[in-house]
Amino acid sequence: MPESENNVEMLLSNKVSWLSDSGPEDDIAISSRIRLARNLEGIPFTISADPERLANTMSAIQVAIRKAGCFNLPLDFNLIKLKELDRKVLLERRLISREFVAERYGAGIVVNRDEDIGIMINEEDHIRIQALKPGFQLREVWEAINAFDDNLGKELPYAFDNDLGYLTSCPTNVGTGMRASVMLHLPGLVLSGQIYAVTQGVSKLGLAVRGFFGEGTENLGNLYQISNQSTLGESEEQIVDRLSTVIRQIIGHEKNARQALLEKKQEFLLNHVGRAYGILRHAYIISSEETLNSLSALRMGVDMGMFSSVDIHTVNELFVIIQPAHLQKYAKKELVSEERDVFRAALVREKLRTIDKNA
Amino acid sequence: MLCKICNKNPATIHIQEIVNGEKKSLHICAECAAKKSQSDPVLQGFNLAEMLYNLSGQIDMTQDEEHKEELSSAEPQNLLVCEDCGWDTAKFRKTGRLGCAKCYQVFREILTSALKNMHRGAMHVGKRPGGENNREAGKLMLEIMNLQKELDELVQREEYEKAAVVRDKINALKNNG
Ligand SMILES: [Zn+2]
Ligand SMILES: [Zn+2]
Numbered sequence: 001m002p003e004s005e006n007n008v009e010m011l012l013s014n015k016v017s018w019l020s021d022s023g024p025e026d027d028i029a030i031s032s033r034i035r036l037a038r039n040l041e042g043i044p045f046t047i048s049a050d051p052e053r054l055a056n057t058m059s060a061i062q063v064a065i066r067k068a069g070c071f072n073l074p075l076d077f078n079l080i081k082l083k084e085l086d087r088k089v090l091l092e093r094r095l096i097s098r099e100f101v102a103e104r105y106g107a108g109i110v111v112n113r114d115e116d117i118g119i120m121i122n123e124e125d126h127i128r129i130q131a132l133k134p135g136f137q138l139r140e141v142w143e144a145i146n147a148f149d150d151n152l153g154k155e156l157p158y159a160f161d162n163d164l165g166y167l168t169s170c171p172t173n174v175g176t177g178m179r180a181s182v183m184l185h186l187p188g189l190v191l192s193g194q195i196y197a198v199t200q201g202v203s204k205l206g207l208a209v210r211g212f213f214g215e216g217t218e219n220l221g222n223l224y225q226i227s228n229q230s231t232l233g234e235s236e237e238q239i240v241d242r243l244s245t246v247i248r249q250i251i252g253h254e255k256n257a258r259q260a261l262l263e264k265k266q267e268f269l270l271n272h273v274g275r276a277y278g279i280l281r282h283a284y285i286i287s288s289e290e291t292l293n294s295l296s297a298l299r300m301g302v303d304m305g306m307f308s309s310v311d312i313h314t315v316n317e318l319f320v321i322i323q324p325a326h327l328q329k330y331a332k333k334e335l336v337s338e339e340r341d342v343f344r345a346a347l348v349r350e351k352l353r354t355i356d357k358n359a
Numbered sequence: 360m361l362c363k364i365c366n367k368n369p370a371t372i373h374i375q376e377i378v379n380g381e382k383k384s385l386h387i388c389a390e391c392a393a394k395k396s397q398s399d400p401v402l403q404g405f406n407l408a409e410m411l412y413n414l415s416g417q418i419d420m421t422q423d424e425e426h427k428e429e430l431s432s433a434e435p436q437n438l439l440v441c442e443d444c445g446w447d448t449a450k451f452r453k454t455g456r457l458g459c460a461k462c463y464q465v466f467r468e469i470l471t472s473a474l475k476n477m478h479r480g481a482m483h484v485g486k487r488p489g490g491e492n493n494r495e496a497g498k499l500m501l502e503i504m505n506l507q508k509e510l511d512e513l514v515q516r517e518e519y520e521k522a523a524v525v526r527d528k529i530n531a532l533k534n535n536g
Contacts, residue, residue: 160488162483164463206479
C-alpha cells in the first residue's frame with residue numbers, strides 16, 4: 001500500500017487528541033485552533049504557479065520540515081495520490097480544507113501522528129500551519145505554533161514585508177497570517193433562543209461566527225466556531241487576547257442559559273436530553289442530521305451530570321466518526337446514503353454500549 | 360456583471376441566501392463587501408476571506424459567456440501587470456487573490472483602501488521572521504529547488520546519466536546541508 005494511503009489507515013486507528021483529551025472549559029469549549037499562513041520568498045503564490053513549480057515547492061518544503069525536526073511523528077500525505085474518499089477522511093478530521101478535497105497538483109500535508117499540529121502545503125498559501133488543543137487554551141496553542149513557526153522559519157525564507165508583515169495570497173490574511181478560533185458547543189443558547197443575539201453581538205466586535213457543520217445558516221450539532229477576521233494592525237497576542245475575552249463571555253452566557261433551563265424548564269430539558277439518548281442507543285436507521293443534533297443534546301446532558309456513565313470524549317469523537325467518509329472507511333466499502341444511515345446507527349449503538357460497560 | 364452597490368467595479372463576490380424558500384443572490388465587489396461587512400447584518404458573520412475564496416471556485420461555473428466578456432474588457436486602460444508573476448488587475452479583481460509577493464507593490468493603490476476596510480490597522484505589529492541563519496537556509500532551499508527542476512528536465516529528455524549526477528547532488532544537499 002502506498003505511503004499516503006497507509007497513513008490514512010494509521011489516522012483512522014488514532015484517537016483524535018483534540019477531541020479525546022481533556023482541556024480547560026471543555027464542557028463548552030471543544031477545541032482551540034490557530035493557523036498561520038506563510039509563503040516562500042521569490043516564488044509565485046500557489047494560484048499563479050505552474051504544476052512543475054508546485055511540485056518543486058512541495059518537495060522543498062517537505063525537506064525543510066524534516067530538517068527543522070518540528071514533528072515527533074510526521075505523517076506525509078501527497079494528496080493527488082489519495083483516493084477521493086481518503087481526502088474526505090482528512091477533511092472530516094479537519095486536517096485539510098474543503099478546497100483540498102478537489103484534485104490539485106502539488107498539494108500535500110504533513111501532520112503529527114497526534115493530529116495536534118500539521119502543515120498544508122500549496123493550499124491558498126505555500127504553507128498553512130495549524131495547531132489544535134482540546135478545550136479553551138488559545139494562549140497555549142499560540143505558544144506551540146509560534147515555536148513551531150520559528151523552527152520552520154529557520155529552514156525556509158518567508159515572504160515578509162516590513163510594513164505589511166507576512167505576505168499572503170489573499171489580502172484578508174496579510175500581516176500575522178493568523179486565524180485563531182475556538183469551537184464552542186452552545187445548545188443552551190440555542191434552546192433558550194438567545195443564539196442569534198449572541199452571534200450578532202460577536203459579529204459587531206469584528207469576529208466571525210460560523211457553524212461547524214452545515215453551510216450558511218443551517219447549523220447542526222450546535223457547534224460554533226468563533227474566529228478573528230482582522231490580521232493586520234494587531235499582534236498575535238492581541239488577537240488571542242481579544243478573542244479570548246469574547247470567548248470567555250460566551251462561555252458565561254452558555255452556562256447561565258443552561259442553569260436557567262435547569263431551574264425553570266427542568267422537564268423540558270430532561271425530556272430533550274433523555275429522548276436524544278434513547279434515539280442514539282436504540283435507533284437502527286439514523287441520518288447524520290439527527291445524529292449530530294442528538295449528540296449535541298446528549299453532550300449537554302453529560303456536561304450537566306445527567307449521565308455519569310457516558311464519557312464526554314466518546315461523544316466528541318462520535319461527532320467526527322459518524323461523517324460519511326469515516327463510515328465508509330470503517331465499513332471498508334462504499335455505502336449509499338440509506339446504507340450509511342443503517343451503518344451509522346450501528347456504530348453509535350456500539351460506541352455508547354461500550355461506554356456503559358466501562359462505567 | 361457590475362457591483363450592485365457601487366455600479367463601478369466588476370462584481371467579484373457572489374452571495375447566495377435562501378430567504379423563505381426563495382434563492383436570493385447578491386453580487387458585489389471586494390471593496391463594497393469589506394465596507395458592507397462592517398455594518399450590514401446580512402454580511403456580518405460571513406468570513407470575507409471565505410467569500411473571496413468561494414468566488415474563485417464558483418466564478419467559472421456561474422459565469423456565462425456574456426460575463427466573461429465583460430470581465431476581460433473591464434477597464435483595460437487601468438490594467439496593471441506584475442512583472443514577476445504576470446498577475447494583472449483583472450485577475451486580482453476576479454479572484455480577490457494576488458499572484459506573488461511583488462504584487463503587493465504593483466497593486467498597492469487598490470490594496471490600500473481595501474486593507475483599511477478589512478483590518479484593524481494598516482501596519483504589521485506582530486512577529487517577524489528570525490535572523491541570519493534564515494537567509495542561509497533559504498539559499499540552500501532555493502538551490503535544491505533549482506536542481507530538482509534541472510532533474511525533472513533531464514529525466515524528461517531521457518538523459519539519465521546526467522540526471523543521476525543531479526540526483527546525487529540533491530541528496531547530498533538534503534542530508535548534509
Ligand atoms: Zn462595489
Ligand atoms: Zn506578482
